[in-house]
Amino acid sequence: xxxxxxxxxxxxxxxxxxxxxxxxxxxxxxxxxxxxxxxxxxxxxxxxxxxxxxxxxxxxxxxxxxxxxxxxxxxxxxxxxxxxxxxxxxxxxxxxxxxxxxxxxxxxxxxxxxxxxxxxxxxxxxxxxxxxxxxxxxxxxxxxxxxxxxxxxxxxxxxxxxxxxxxxxxxxxxxxxxxxxxxxxxxxxxxxxxxxxxxxxxxxxxxxxxxxxxxxxxxxxxxxxxxxxxxxxxxxxxxxxxxxxxxxxxxxxxxxxxxxxxxxxxxxxxxxxxxxxxxxxxxxxxxxxxxxxxxxxxxxxxxxxxxxxxxxxxxxxxxxxxxxxxxxxxxxxxxxxxxxxxxxxxxxxxxxxxxxxxxxxxxxxxxxxxxxxxxxxxxxxxxxxxxxxxxxxxxxxxxxxxxxxxxxxxxxxxxxxxxxxxxxxxxxxxxxxxxxxxxxxxxxxxxxxxxxxxxxxxxxxxxxxxxxxxxxxxxxxxxxxxxx
Amino acid sequence: xxxxxxxxxxxxxxxxxxxxxxxxxxxxxxxxxxxxxxxxxxxxxxxxxxxxxxxxxxxxxxxxxxxxxxxxxxxxxxxxxxxxxxxxxxxxxxx
Numbered sequence: 175x176x177x178x179x180x181x182x183x184x185x186x187x188x189x190x191x192x193x194x195x196x197x198x199x200x201x202x203x204x205x206x207x208x209x210x211x212x213x214x215x216x217x218x219x220x221x222x223x224x225x226x227x228x229x230x231x232x233x234x235x236x237x238x239x240x241x242x243x244x245x246x247x248x249x250x251x252x253x254x255x256x257x258x259x260x261x262x263x264x265x266x267x268x269x270x271x272x273x274x275x276x277x278x279x280x281x282x283x284x285x286x287x288x289x290x291x292x293x294x295x296x297x298x299x300x301x302x303x304x305x306x307x308x309x310x311x312x313x314x315x316x317x318x319x320x321x322x323x324x325x326x327x328x329x330x331x332x333x334x335x336x337x338x339x340x341x342x343x344x345x346x347x348x349x350x351x352x353x354x355x356x357x358x359x360x361x362x363x364x365x366x367x368x369x370x371x372x373x374x375x376x377x378x379x380x381x382x383x384x385x386x387x388x389x390x391x392x393x394x395x396x397x398x399x400x401x402x403x404x405x406x407x408x409x410x411x412x413x414x415x416x417x418x419x420x421x422x423x424x425x426x427x428x429x430x431x432x433x434x435x436x437x438x439x440x441x442x443x444x445x446x447x448x449x450x451x452x453x454x455x456x457x458x459x460x461x462x463x464x465x466x467x468x469x470x471x472x473x474x475x476x477x478x479x480x481x482x483x484x485x486x487x488x489x490x491x492x493x494x495x496x497x498x499x500x501x502x503x504x505x506x507x508x509x510x511x512x513x514x515x516x517x518x519x520x521x522x523x524x525x526x527x528x529x530x531x532x533x534x535x536x537x538x539x540x541x542x543x544x545x546x547x548x549x550x551x552x553x554x555x556x557x558x559x560x561x562x563x564x565x566x567x568x569x570x571x572x573x574x575x576x577x578x579x580x581x582x583x584x585x586x587x588x589x590x591x592x593x594x595x596x597x598x599x600x601x602x603x604x605x606x607x608x609x610x611x612x613x614x615x616x617x618x619x620x621x622x623x624x625x626x627x628x629x630x631x632x633x634x635x636x637x638x639x640x641x642x643x644x645x646x647x648x649x650x651x652x653x654x655x656x657x658x
Numbered sequence: 659x660x661x662x663x664x665x666x667x668x669x670x671x672x673x674x675x676x677x678x679x680x681x682x683x684x685x686x687x688x689x690x691x692x693x694x695x696x697x698x699x700x701x702x703x704x705x706x707x708x709x710x711x712x713x714x715x716x717x718x719x720x721x722x723x724x725x726x727x728x729x730x731x732x733x734x735x736x737x738x739x740x741x742x743x744x745x746x747x748x749x750x751x752x753x
Contacts, residue, residue, distance in 0.1 A: 275733035370713050384712045410721055414714045482696040493673060500674070502746050507739035513751050517674040530675055534685075535692060537673040538661070548696065553709030555702050560710060594688065595695055611713030636713075 178203040179340035183247055183397040186343055190236055190246050197232035197246030201225050201290055204248045208292065208341045214315045216326075216336040218253055219261055220293040228290040235288060243404055245288030250342035252333050253294040254301055255281050255388075256377040260291070264379045265309040266299045268524025269505045278377025279409045280346060280388045287404040292342050296332030299526045300496065301353055301381045304600045306331025307585065308528040316361060316582045317658050318626055324582040327357030333391045334361035338658045344392045344401050348378060350385045351484050352578075352604025355616035358391055359577035359629025362618040362658055364398045364646075365391040369637045370611035371416035372402075374409030382491035383414075385484075385608040393657060395617060395646045399423035402639065418637060426640045427647040432466030434645060437570030441477035442603060451576045451628055454620045458574060458630050461652045462645060472566040472573065476558045480606040483559065485598055486539050486552035487609070492529075493536025499524060531594065560610040567635050572645050575603050577616040577629035603631070613639045615646050618655045627655075660690050 178200050181189065189195055205222050225248065232246035256262045256274035263269040277285070285291070298308040305325040306314045314331040316324040317339040326335040330347035334357035337345050347354035349367035358365030366389045373388040380386060390401030403424065408417040438459060443452065459469050501507035501520030508519035525533070539548035566573065578600055583590075590597040607614045614633040622628055632649075634642040661669075666686045670677045677685050712718075731744060740747040 272737055275730060275736065384714075413718050413720065414712065416714070417719075476702070479699055479702055482699050485692065486696055486699075501739060502748060503734075504737035505739070509749070511749065513749050514674070516749055518671075518676050521674050522676040525675070530673075531688065533673045533675065534666075534669050534689065538665075538669045538689075538693075541669070541672065550709055551699050551704065552696075553711060554704035554707040555699055557707050557710035558702065558704070560713065593691065595691060 179207045181343070182393045183244070183343050183400050186247060191241070193236070197229040197236070197290065198226060200246060201229035201248050201292075204292055204342060211339050211341055214317060214335050214339055215312055216296055216314050216332045216339065216341055217250065217293045218263070218265060218296050218311045218332070221260060221291060224260070225290050225292050232288055232290060242286065242288035244284065244400070246290060247288070247343050248290045248292050249284060250292050250295045250333060250336045250345040251281055252297050252330055252346050252348060254297060254348050254379050255346060256379065257281055257291065257294070260294065262294065263310070264300045265297050265311055266524065266526070266529070267310045267506060268499045268520070272504050274377070276377060279374035279411060280378065280405045283404055283407060284346070295330070295336055295345055298329035298331065299529050300379065300492070301329040301348055301350055302492070302528050302532055303328045304352070304356060304597055305583070305590070306357070308526055310526060313585050315585070318362060318582060320625070323585045324626070325360065325585050327360035327582065329353040330357045330365070330391060334358050334363055334365070337361070337363045337391050337393060344390055344397055346388060346405070347391045348386060348388050349608065350382050350488060351608050352601045354389050354391060355577050355604050355614060355629070355631055356600065358616045359618065359627065360582040362627030362655070363391060363393060364395055364615065364617045365389060366398050366402060366615040366639070366642070367607065367613065368402060368406060368639055369613040371414055372406045372613070372637070372639070374407070374412040374415045376409055376411040380495040382488040383495060384491060385488060395615070395643060395650045396424060396427055398615065399427060399643050416637070421640055423639060423643050426644045429644050430466065431462065431645055431648050434462070434467040434572065434641070435570040436462050436467045436469050436645065437472035437566055437573040438469060439472050439474045439477065439566065439573060439575060441474050442575045448579060450622045451579065454628055455574070455576060455630065458619050458649060458653065461649055462574070464652070465648045467645070470570050472569055474562040474566055474606065476555065476562050477606060479555050480559055480609060481598060481602055483552045483555045483609060484601070484605040485535070486548050487556065489532040489536035490540050490549050491536070493533045493540065496529070496533055528594070556609050559606055563610045563612060571635070572641050573633040575631055575633065577603060577631045579603065581622045581624065581626035581628055607633055612636055613642055615642045617646050617650055619649070619653050620655065661686065661693065
């Protein structure tokens, strides 16, 4: 029998419908694979009983013909999502034993569609990091590693590794500055950060509320379309969720891209850009061109300021959002004589170094006397970055860029340990999209000389994920990338 | 705008974090590295630019101010590190 865990969602759904295998058999295949690959450290919590219970219900639904869109599909959930009665920690010591009494809207949408939850996935603590090394539970190992362990990327490192290693059919991720797209690129899978407002943020532990978005991480473009359609949708419980119809994304897959204008931003090809990335970029553009797209050069002049803007705004919002972790209502408490001592002891012990660093930076840039110079200035430049995209989209329909300037690097890389800015620089191609609130999908396009995947992203206009899916599907057809 | 050890201590206290004295110097240096790096924003002319607070400008809608859930006190208290008489318990705050 074929290995069920190798199938895409689309293939799995047709197998389930044809009764080639049952949801319980499928779930058991995944649970076994999870067990065999525990050394990757992708899951921080496995929930086999919950999964099998859901799979049994799914089988009943197939028998009675009442199956939903993702009935019986085994998925992994990033630990940033609150899942009812299932421990949810954001991979932080400060939320050690937190068991939510409610379900995030996005995961509820997946449950309503019949998805089977296999467990909670590893991530950088509170989604702050680009290598999954800030997790309280330790780094995730990239399934593409050869002689030495490589990072899976971050912050959704567990999600990316689990999908690449067939430890789930698909996973949820969240993306504040590249946290879906960069790990997807490092692990050779597909990930989309939808338009800000497309998916509800309710029940997702907040990092930087004006930037955070949930999205799917999948084996291919079709699966991303199937997952996003279920995850997305208006939600009254998130005031920034947009009341706009969710298109049937899969419908556009395979549609002609003749005449589609694909923008190539010249600022994304700086002096010294890795030659392999540069030539794969040309290859991707040529593929789209051969399918009838027109390649146009565009300019996003404020690109170089996106990272400094991001590293003011994201920590500022984080410092405010993470004020709630005080040891009073949930999570870790480290006692102290006075109330202030309790707060300080709890937070000092509960947060890891990167989270503390960002809380401190955020506190500083929001403090009296520095607010205008840093925070307000960053918000103004943020508008210029958004304006750049608006101008660019007058000339093109979608933008093609590399996802990351590097492929997966070693766990414990010295240069990044010594200077946090070196780690921040990995987000150079991804953060602008969050600042502008736009959708972007990363897909694998090729391998570097070490045999490691390199990803490229397609950036679309706000609420135009359909054009992204259309172009990405075309690219995927001809790029010949072989999944792990 | 380089910051000194006192400022690091002050910011840490505002954030209710403690920096060990032995870590003060390295924290300050790291802090200054990051601040120097973001300093490059000063070269952008933003004299006629409105700050962008959220990309969601203009659309944010408030729902009616009504209780839509509730009566789940026990469930909420389940996660409390310490509780007494149906309340969150904290060290004595009144002298």
